[in-house]
Amino acid sequence: MTIRPAQAGDHSEIYSLVQTAFATAKVSDGTEQDFVLELRRRDTYRPELELVAEENGQLIGHILLTILPVQGAPQGLWGLMVAPLCVRLEDRSRGLGGQLLHEGGRRAAELGYNALFLVGDPDYYGRYGFQNAVSLGFQNASGVPDQFLLARGLTPDALRDAGGALALH
Template identity: 50%
Template sequence: MKIREAKTSDYNEIYNLVKTAFLTAQVSDGSEQDFVYELRKREGYIPSLELVMEEQNELVGHVMLTKQVIHGIDGISHGLLVAPLCVKKEYRNQKVGSRLMEEAMKRALQLGYTSLFLVGNPEYYHRFGFRSTRSYGIENRSEIPDEFVMAVELVENVLTKCGGYVVLE
């Protein structure tokens, strides 16, 4: 299995992968595949941070990171939103999601980003260091319950000094 940047020729396969993967996900609203399409149209889309895992020319996993605004006490800064991370059902529990997340975190840091945000299952994402944004002193201003709105620092103490709020959408 190999990780690579997504190509425009992958978009239809990614759409179907995300749709199918989230049919059996613990947390889903059924629109994740459309959210991927929407994120690509936004100004904060970073093509080099949309990754896929491929096994024998078949996509088995996908992750996407896009710019996330942080309204800090000293002004606006940017982190990255992880949305969505998914793995084809037959490939779950084989470290596909972990490998994608670790590679995405590494690439984000190489590009100078210092924090990641997401909405997801705390039991899964705690293994990567994610915790509630509130634990960093950052208010969640979305309608999503606080326990599911999480962040991780790629550079130590970058969020603890930030304060303010985020709106994940």
């Protein structure tokens, strides 16, 4: 299995992968594949931070990190939204989601970003260092219950004086 940046030629396969993976996800609104298309059109899209996991010539996982402006955040906070992250149903429970998060975070840190934010299952993402963003001092402007708004610093002090409004959408 290799993790690599997504290429334009992967986009239709990514669309299908995201659609299929979220059809069997615990939480899904059925539009995640269209959200990927929307995120690619935004000026916050960084193509080098859209990654795929590939095995035997097939895409089995995907992660997209886009720039997330945080209103009122302390100077020096350069955050990214993780959305979506998915792994093909038959390849789950192999740690691929964690590997995609790790590699995405590593690449983001190399580019100077110091925090990741997402809406997700706190039990799952807690294994990878994500904490409740509201308890860290952020305001929830995302319209989701507070317990699902999560953050992880990519540098030791990135979230020490956390604050600002998070609108993940």
